[in-house]
Amino acid sequence: MTFDAMNTGGLRSKMRQDRRTILVAAIAVAAAGGLTSPVFAAEQADPWPELSRDIFNGRDLKEGAGLIAIEMPYRAEDAAIVPVTLRATVPAGDTRTVKAITLVIDQNPAPVAATFRTGAGVAMISTRVRVDSYTNVHAVAELSDGQLYASAVFVKASGGCSAPAAKNLEEAKTNLGQMRFRQFARPADGPMSGTREAQIMIRHPNNSGLQRDQVSLLYVPAFFIRELRVWQGDELVLAMDGGISISEDPNIRFNYLPNGATRFRVEAVDTDGHVFKGAWPVEAAM
């Protein structure tokens, strides 16, 4: 039962090249096998300076410690479903608010996992991501004054993007786009914050484009949720622009400030243009 020893045995994917060469690299992984030694990665140049310049158009990134935190297991148990929690904490007395948080998995073939735009009170977002190799993970918070703050953690995992999809392929097709919305009785942040927590789950294979088809042996084209919006009444609570690093069956949990609306609405769009919609009544706080 060692099919997943790759998560514990110190191996790593080769997909650490410049992200512009992602497809070439992805195919090389399947073809080339065992040429990479664990040392190889450590000797690679840190991609972050160039990566962050590209993603944020050269804007200045300030140290994010104390303002934006990333919680991720140091060693991922399953590289295809690694839990990640982002917490933004604006210091007391600071009147700025958080506008957006971008999650970047530096060594993934498509490093920008998601950008979340945050509505009122949203200071915590949890989701699940694929991690393709030992990597730094960055979270960059954009505050209402336009300043960017970055934090990083290091995660040991490998193979998450090319890991085979769907253990049950027939089921995945049947359930495409099915949604579930949960509201939690009490926010994890404590009752004082006045915020509550909710979770949106959507059935979608979120194919990375790096997985092989069962019959043709060709790579399954990337097919994923690229946009997800959650409204509380008419107010946008959370919007995600997602990529292939979000795990199969995207699952996002977040806190928010109740605004008195009676209904949540969710809309998701995938890369094939399917639109999935759902609506749920706001449950009374318990």
Add this chain to the structure above:
Amino acid sequence: MSWFAVAIPLLFGLISLAHAQAAESALEITEIAEGVFVHFGVNALMTTENEGGIANVGFVVGDAAVAVIDTGGSVREGRRLLAAVRTVTAKPIRYVINTHAHPDHAFGNAAFARNGAVFVGHRNLPRALSTRGPFYLSAFRRIMGNLLDDAELVAPQRQIEGEEQLDLGNRILRLRAWPVAHTDNDLTVLDEVTQTLFTGDLVFLRHIPVVDGSLRGWLTVLGPLAHVPARRVIPGHGPAAPWPVALDDERRYLDRLAADCRALIARGTPLAVAATTAGVSEKSRWELFAEYNARNATAAFAELEWE
């Protein structure tokens, strides 16, 4: 004929003989019942040092032929299994049965691939080999290096759906393909004569069960599996044991994992926390718990969240 024409084949002959001898020290086997031989793997992760030899592999000898059941975690282990067969009998190997697609059970296939044996597996095995095989090969080549240079994915010519029989000459093997459980391609083999059941990884003993298919599916399969008329089981990992009590530990673990995950989901506990809490009361009862439990919990939680 020049010396050259003689020397070259001789040289190749010597090389292949040396290679065969070096590679073919027979695996240690136990005759668990009359005509039923098993090599028990070590409870560990696959490494170069253990040659990938972590799963149980075996063979059954009939009047006319032999069936090999799983081939091990490297071609070298496969060759050593072949050598072990040859210490027992010269009868042809008619069938090579793969209980599922995982590397520790199927990476030895190439050792048997060119001897006329028919490869046999679950109807879903070809799909699993094609979707996961290349990933397994490249991943494990990075751990085990040269040892997997000659590993090949060998798809089954004979694919089992439901229940079918193989005849080894006055010896019937009953094969059964199961719905998604440990994986979506689990196959069991029952030797009718001795009522010995090879389950592959549908059964784990001592080695923590690993969920790679469906936790709910597995728990469902345990019902009919327990009714297979066997006296003893050769699990995928762990010792031979009486049947069906051998299922008790595994069922308890899987039940615990499911119950813990369901309770955590109902309470609204996040996955990250669940991964480190579900199933932990089982810790002292299993080997390799630290290596697999959190992964099992993650998979179980993500599956049961949709109930």
